[in-house]
Amino acid sequence: MSTIGEAGEFALIERLVARLPQGPSVALGPGDDAAVIAAPDGRVVATSDLLVEGRHFRRDWSGPYDIGRKAAAQNLADVAAMGARPTALLLGLAAPPDTPLDWALRLADGLREECALVGASVAGGDVVRAPQITLAVTALGDLGGGPPLTRSGARPGDVVAVRGRLGYASAGLALLSEGRDGPAGLLDAHRRPRPPYEAGPQARELGATALIDVSDGLVQDLGHIADAAGVLIELDSAALPVPAELGPGGLHHVLTGGDDHAFAGTFPPDAPLPGSWTVIGRVAAGPAGVVVDGRPLQAGGWDHFRS
Amino acid sequence: MSTIGEAGEFALIERLVARLPQGPSVALGPGDDAAVIAAPDGRVVATSDLLVEGRHFRRDWSGPYDIGRKAAAQNLADVAAMGARPTALLLGLAAPPDTPLDWALRLADGLREECALVGASVAGGDVVRAPQITLAVTALGDLGGGPPLTRSGARPGDVVAVRGRLGYASAGLALLSEGRDGPAGLLDAHRRPRPPYEAGPQARELGATALIDVSDGLVQDLGHIADAAGVLIELDSAALPVPAELGPGGLHHVLTGGDDHAFAGTFPPDAPLPGSWTVIGRVAAGPAGVVVDGRPLQAGGWDHFRS
Numbered sequence: 378m379s380t381i382g383e384a385g386e387f388a389l390i391e392r393l394v395a396r397l398p399q400g401p402s403v404a405l406g407p408g409d410d411a412a413v414i415a416a417p418d419g420r421v422v423a424t425s426d427l428l429v430e431g432r433h434f435r436r437d438w439s440g441p442y443d444i445g446r447k448a449a450a451q452n453l454a455d456v457a458a459m460g461a462r463p464t465a466l467l468l469g470l471a472a473p474p475d476t477p478l479d480w481a482l483r484l485a486d487g488l489r490e491e492c493a494l495v496g497a498s499v500a501g502g503d504v505v506r507a508p509q510i511t512l513a514v515t516a517l518g519d520l521g522g523g524p525p526l527t528r529s530g531a532r533p534g535d536v537v538a539v540r541g542r543l544g545y546a547s548a549g550l551a552l553l554s555e556g557r558d559g560p561a562g563l564l565d566a567h568r569r570p571r572p573p574y575e576a577g578p579q580a581r582e583l584g585a586t587a588l589i590d591v592s593d594g595l596v597q598d599l600g601h602i603a604d605a606a607g608v609l610i611e612l613d614s615a616a617l618p619v620p621a622e623l624g625p626g627g628l629h630h631v632l633t634g635g636d637d638h639a640f641a642g643t644f645p646p647d648a649p650l651p652g653s654w655t656v657i658g659r660v661a662a663g664p665a666g667v668v669v670d671g672r673p674l675q676a677g678g679w680d681h682f683r684s
Numbered sequence: 685m686s687t688i689g690e691a692g693e694f695a696l697i698e699r700l701v702a703r704l705p706q707g708p709s710v711a712l713g714p715g716d717d718a719a720v721i722a723a724p725d726g727r728v729v730a731t732s733d734l735l736v737e738g739r740h741f742r743r744d745w746s747g748p749y750d751i752g753r754k755a756a757a758q759n760l761a762d763v764a765a766m767g768a769r770p771t772a773l774l775l776g777l778a779a780p781p782d783t784p785l786d787w788a789l790r791l792a793d794g795l796r797e798e799c800a801l802v803g804a805s806v807a808g809g810d811v812v813r814a815p816q817i818t819l820a821v822t823a824l825g826d827l828g829g830g831p832p833l834t835r836s837g838a839r840p841g842d843v844v845a846v847r848g849r850l851g852y853a854s855a856g857l858a859l860l861s862e863g864r865d866g867p868a869g870l871l872d873a874h875r876r877p878r879p880p881y882e883a884g885p886q887a888r889e890l891g892a893t894a895l896i897d898v899s900d901g902l903v904q905d906l907g908h909i910a911d912a913a914g915v916l917i918e919l920d921s922a923a924l925p926v927p928a929e930l931g932p933g934g935l936h937h938v939l940t941g942g943d944d945h946a947f948a949g950t951f952p953p954d955a956p957l958p959g960s961w962t963v964i965g966r967v968a969a970g971p972a973g974v975v976v977d978g979r980p981l982q983a984g985g986w987d988h989f990r991s
Contacts, residue, residue: 409835423730425809509815
């Protein structure tokens with residue numbers, strides 16, 4: 378039973394579920410028509426992403442554990458970016474029958490351990506046969522009684538601040554794409570993002586008016602806030618953290634690189650931002666857009682169909 | 685702008701969202717990091733399925749509208765089979781850039797209209813590029829204060845009853861697979877299941893001890909109840925509805941055919957079952973299994989890796 382095809386659907390599910398303990402938010406876990414997850418707020422935050430082999434991950438660049446961590450992270454970060462606490466994940470796994478069983482089990486390990494960082498569980502899902510590996514991850518979360526932090530709340534006069542790493546995953550991906558070696562920290566950052574999940578609820582406590590997780594690139598994602606709120610976001614390149622280890626294209630990676638899942642938000646000017654947040658600009662009255670040192674940036678981040 | 689690649693990710697999303705009105709259960713719809721859905725019960729029912737082109741649907745056999753209806757139906761039926769009311773759907777769409785834009789828009793129409801049958805909305809999702817069309821659908825629902833109808837609740841002495849069509853989708857698929865023509869009703873049943881969604885909450889009101897939606901085949905799915913509850917389920921073939929239009933293999937389709945999404949449940953013997961439910965057998969003490977006229981049925985339904 379070394380491949381998932383040899384195991385068959387039901388044994389595969391049994392093996393996966395055995396590695397996925399259920400936390401206190403799960404009223405009913407895998408094994409029924411649907412899971413039942415606690416939603417004490419009376420609302421549930423829900424988001425879903427697809428990850429396609431060859432496009433969102435490569436098995437020769439990343440092991441299954443890291444792919445699981447990353448797949449979980451990008452969805453959990455979306456929940457946290459609403460100011461919510463993640464509670465559960467659902468995993469859809471489409472894979473060829475010759476996929477090693479151990480690959481699927483290590484994937485589950487990665488999902489489980491990323492979830493454990495925030496107290497969430499992998500509570501359900503689906504496995505199907507397909508010519509190519511595709512992961513569909515849904516994350517749920519609880520707002521704990523507060524308002525969701527949407528993109529449209531940014532107001533002229535707010536400051537723009539960021540928490541978490543920027544540019545690392547992009548610089549690591551560039552190294553891998555060029556077949557070059559480089560700082561292990563960059564390669565690791567591509568393989569396994571480390572979203573500062575606590576930044577979501579923290580931003581709400583700090584009075585954030587808008588919040589987003591940086592998945593497609595800082596300028597592009599702040600552009601979504603600008604569009605939703607109808608405001609102009611002005612960034613100061615000198616205020617951006619551009620570590621030397623990102624290499625000569627560091628500022629470019631910081632402005633346009635995705636997948637680090639830093640959190641970028643807008644805050645009233647008098648918000649008491651702690652040192653974990655870096656002020657990188659301000660919000661002005663429209664027209665909607667993002668400028669860096671007063672100029673628009675051409676060619677932002679990532680369009681899933683055009684790139 | 686005739687393909688989704690020409691439209692690009694953001695225009696595609698905009699066009700999709702324009703066709704997806706948001707119902708009263710949606711506190712925050714598409715356009716942010718995550719959706720926010722009402723969960724008045726304080727718990728949320730959640731389920732997710734993957735549908736892969738060539739395996740779960742064929743574009744030469746089914747149009748995008750029907751594929752959307754079917755993708756929504758199988759997930760909404762899972763929610764209803766917990767005794768819950770569906771509230772929202774998330775759609776993950778992976779597709780090649782040369783996919784016609786109109787195909788994607790008609791898919792959304794199908795999802796929307798199936799959701800409308802139960803008062804749910806398509807509240808979010810993701811679109812990505814992939815060599816093959818894959819749909820990832822997540823459905824959420826609300827239990828309305830009642831207990832979830834799980835598989836493990838069946839008790840010896842219960843009756844087994846079914847509501848909805850059995851065997852139609854399977855008979856239709858057989859016609860299509862053999863390249864034969866046949867009753868339009870069978871072909872339609874394969875293309876667009878009609879789950880009797882109200883059967884879920886109704887079963888709970890009728891005191892059902894267990895409920896499942898028949899997606900893989902009656903015997904196989906009742907087997908899940910038998911396994912979860914540790915009971916023997918005894919079916920009477922003479923009690924099964926086997927319409928003449930299913931053809932000579934009718935009983936086989938009824939026992940093993942999936943995808944009609946009828947609801948099969950177990951009820952206390954004195955449950956006041958209305959005429960929409962057909963009693964087809966009874967629950968006995970173990971060993972866990974399903975027998976038809978006293979004999980086990982070989983080769984049940986559908987294993988997603990082995991079939």
